[in-house]
Amino acid sequence: MNLTSWDFSTHYQAFLMKTVPTLLGFSAALGSSFQTVYGVATQEQWKHLGESLQGRLHPATPISAPCFSVVNGQQVRRNESACREVQQGYTNPDFRFPRANAWMFPQSETCQRTLETCLLDSLNPDNSAAWVGKDCKQGSVSPYFIEVTGPEDVQKAFDFAKKTGTYLSIKASGHDYKGRSSLPGSLSLWTANLKSMSYSKTFTPEGGNKTHAAVTLGAGANFEEIYKFADENKFTFIGGYAQTISATGGWGQGGGHSVLSPVYGLGVDRVLEFKVVTPDGKYRTANEFQNQDLYWALRGGGGGTFGVVLESTMSVEPAMSIRVASISVPLNPENAHKFLSLIINETYKWGEEGWGGHMTGNSIINVNPLLTLEEAQKSVKPITDFALANNGTSVVEELPSWQAFFTKYVLSAQAVVGQPTILGSRLIPAALFTNDIGKDQVHNVTYTMLTKYGINPYIVVGPPFRYNYTEGTTSVTSAWRNSLWQIGFNRKWNWNSTVGDIERTYRTVTEVTQLARNITPNSGAYFNEGDTYEPNHEVAFWGDNYPRLLKIKKKYDPDRLLDCWQCVGWNGPADKRFSCYIPPYN
Incomplete structure (x- = not known):
C-alpha cells in the first residue's frame, strides 16, 4: 500500500492514530509487543511526509x-497464497533482496533480547509450529x-x-x-531500487x-547485475x-x-567518487578534489554513518x-590436520x-589472474597430490x-540464507606465515x-597483499595491508531458540574469535x-584512523541523526535504539 494522500486519509491515518501520537515506546492499542516509530511526529507531519513523497512512503x-x-497483537486473515510465496x-x-522487510540473516528482523520475532523454520518453512498460536511481532523491522x-x-x-526525533x-x-541496517521503530531509507549502471x-x-x-x-546495483554488465562491456569489476x-x-x-583483491585492492581502494546526502541535508560529491575528508571517511568508515550514498x-x-x-x-x-599444514606452508608463496x-x-x-595455467598447476601441485592420494x-x-568463474563456481554454489546467523573473523598478518612458530x-x-568447536574455518584469501597501496588514502584498519588471511x-x-540459546551462541563466537585475537594482538577485523x-571495536575496525573518523562524523552529522551498532560515533549499547540487541557481556 502506498501512502498517497488518498491512501493516507482512508486507510492509514487510523492506523497511525493508534501508533504514533505518543512519545517513543510501545502502543497499547496494538499490544505491548508492537514497537512504534520513535519520536514525536504528529499525524499531520506524517501525512505531509507521505504526500510529499508521492507514494514512496510505505508501511511494513x-x-x-x-x-x-x-x-502485532491483532487478529488477521492468514494469506495462504502470500505465505506459500x-x-x-x-x-x-x-x-x-528485492524486499524492504527482509534480511539475508533474519536476526535483523527480530528483537533478540525479548524474542519478538516473526520467523519461519528455515530448515522446513512448511513447519506450522512456527505460526500456529504465535503472534508475529514487528521486531526490528522498520514500521x-x-x-x-x-x-x-x-x-x-x-x-x-x-524535526520529530x-x-x-x-x-x-x-x-x-x-x-x-535495521532499527526498531525507525523510518527506513531503502535504496535497493537505485540500479543505474554506466561505464566510461x-x-x-x-x-x-x-x-x-x-x-x-x-546504490542498489548488486554483484550479479554488475558482473553481467561488465562482461557485456568487456571489463572486469573487482567485487x-x-x-x-x-x-x-x-x-x-x-x-x-x-578474491581478486590480493592483486587489485579492496573495494574502498577502487572508489573514485561518491554521491552522498549527508545528514545536514546537502547532496555532495566526494572525491579526492572536493569534500576530501568525507571521501576518505567513506572509503572505509562504514555504511549508515556519514550519510546516504546514492551512487559510487x-x-x-x-x-x-x-x-x-x-x-x-x-x-x-x-x-584436516595435514591439509591445514599444507596450505599454511604454501600461503606466503x-x-x-x-x-x-x-x-x-x-x-x-x-583464483589467480597473473600466472599461466602451467604455472598455476605447478604452484598448487602439493595440494593436488595430497588430494588425489586421499580420495579427493x-x-x-x-x-x-x-563472469565465467562467477557463473560456474559462485552461482552454482549459492549460499542458503534465512536462518539467524552470526559471524566472527580476524585478519591474520603475513608475518605469521614466515616462520615455524x-x-x-x-x-x-x-x-x-x-576439533574442539566443530567449526570448519572459513579462510578468505582477500587482503590486498600485492596491491600497491598509497598510505593514508583509505580509512579501514591498516591491518588489511599486512595480512594474508581473514579467518572467519x-x-x-533456530527460529524457536530461547534468549539463553542466542546469548550462548554469541558467547561462542566471541570465544572462538579470541583464539585468533590471541595470536594477532596488533591486527584487526573486517x-x-x-x-x-x-572488544575495543574502534581499534579492531579502524586502528589509528578512528579519532579522525569521529571528527568527520561530528562535522557532517552534528545532530546525530544516524547511529548504528559499533559504527563510527556509536552512542553505545545503552542507547534505546539498540534495545533489541542481547546486552553486551564483555
Missing part, C-alpha cells in the same frame, strides 16, 4: 506475516520505509528526523550481518583532470562473492573485498582470463604469486573471464576450531564480518 510488517493469524523463497537470497529514488527523498527524511535506518541489499573508459572525477576506466553504480550484495553500500564503504564510481580492470584451483578432500581430523580465494580445513577454491578431487583450469600458531587456531566462521540458531561484540 515482517516478511513472514502472511503466514500468521495474529500480527514466502515459504518457497525463504532461504533464497534472490527472494529476499515504515521510504523507497528512495533520489536525493530529495533522503533530504526529506533527514529534515523529518531532525524519528530514528532513521538505511538498507540496500540486506547483507548486513550485525543488524545495522574516460571517467573524470568532478574537479579533476585525470581519466579512469570506471563504472558508476546506483564480492555473493550475487545479491550491493556494491555501493556497506561493501563499498566498509572494507569489502574480492569505481575503477575497473580490462577483461581478463583467470586460473582457478578447486581442490578438496573428505573432511576428517587426519585429513601463494600470496606473492597473486592467489586469492576461499579455503577451509579440507578445500580451496582459489583436483581441478586446475583456465576460465576466459571473471607463527605457522604453528595459525595451525593450532584453525585445528582447534575444527559463523554460528546459527567491519562487516567481525564479532558483533568485538
